[in-house]
Amino acid sequence: MRKFVTIFFLLASTFSRAQDTSFFKLTGKLEGSYTDFNVDNLGNYYLLSKNNQLKKLSSKGDSVGVFNDVRRYGKLYSMDVTNPLKCLLYYRNFSTVVVLDRFLNTVNTIDLRKQNIFQVKAIAQSYDNKIWLYDEQNNKLKKIGDDGVVLMETPDLRTIFNEVPSPVSLTDQDGYVYLYDPEKGLYVFDIYGSFKTKVSYTGLTDVTVIGKTFAGRRNGSLLTYTIGTLTERSFPLPAIVEQQNKCVFLPGHLYVLQPGGVLHFTF
Numbered sequence: 001m002r003k004f005v006t007i008f009f010l011l012a013s014t015f016s017r018a019q020d021t022s023f024f025k026l027t028g029k030l031e032g033s034y035t036d037f038n039v040d041n042l043g044n045y046y047l048l049s050k051n052n053q054l055k056k057l058s059s060k061g062d063s064v065g066v067f068n069d070v071r072r073y074g075k076l077y078s079m080d081v082t083n084p085l086k087c088l089l090y091y092r093n094f095s096t097v098v099v100l101d102r103f104l105n106t107v108n109t110i111d112l113r114k115q116n117i118f119q120v121k122a123i124a125q126s127y128d129n130k131i132w133l134y135d136e137q138n139n140k141l142k143k144i145g146d147d148g149v150v151l152m153e154t155p156d157l158r159t160i161f162n163e164v165p166s167p168v169s170l171t172d173q174d175g176y177v178y179l180y181d182p183e184k185g186l187y188v189f190d191i192y193g194s195f196k197t198k199v200s201y202t203g204l205t206d207v208t209v210i211g212k213t214f215a216g217r218r219n220g221s222l223l224t225y226t227i228g229t230l231t232e233r234s235f236p237l238p239a240i241v242e243q244q245n246k247c248v249f250l251p252g253h254l255y256v257l258q259p260g261g262v263l264h265f266t267f
Contacts, residue, residue: 024238024254024265030061031261039248039255040081045262052076056104065104073098082125090123097123097131110148122179124170127191132170132177139164141177141193154193171209178214180207186214188227201225206247215249222249238265
């Protein structure tokens with residue numbers, strides 16, 4: 001991962017000096033009508049249709065699996081595909097997490113309400129194959145097991161901050177857990193739940209963490225911030241990427257959801 005991160009930002013630095021969006025090369029398009037999508041680190045696509053059917057395609061476009069059990073849980077709120085062997089689907093209206101295997105077969109279903117957890121906007125896979133979530137009812141970052149039982153939690157964050165976060169994304173990466181609130185910024189914890197730092201980096205969408213570099217987009221640019229070095233960079237995105245399009249950033253790859261399908265850029 002460290003090697004990929006180095007290559008990723010060396011290339012980005014060259015691009016920044018050139019200030020030329022032709023640095024992004026359109027290499028493919030996956031046609032179709034989708035409402036949401038994601039891509040794992042093996043290049044597999046997870047595509048959500050208008051009727052909430054989830055399909056998984058390989059990087060070459062071959063079918064890997066389909067998840068059709070959509071009526072039971074309603075509208076999908078988010079998905080985490082950090083681990084290609086384990087997909088997390090979060091149905092916020094039902095406070096339910098559905099765990100799928102690599103073929104999108106159901107492995108487990110976790111009803112958070114059974115643990116008195118009712119207000120969650122962000123979940124994530126943990127380094128040890130558990131699940132992180134942020135409970136907004138009692139303002140705690142929690143780790144739960146496959147049975148939903150809370151294994152670890154932080155103190156009430158109101159005892160630490162004047163304004164508590166309302167994160168829209170969670171990421172477990174290289175020994176740290178990142179909570180991002182677009183209005184308040186980035187909150188960094190270690191994997192034991194101890195608060196480390198806060199970065200007032202607001203207004204970003206499609207945020208991701210690669211190594212110790214936090215990235216997202218704002219006003220037509222990819223913005224990056226490296227924790228510890230205080231290094232900030234901004235790189236203009238291709239003109240075809242509009243604000244309403246969803247983007248997924250991976251080392252050397254940019255994926256963009258548009259009305260006609262998913263565009264794939266390399267750089």
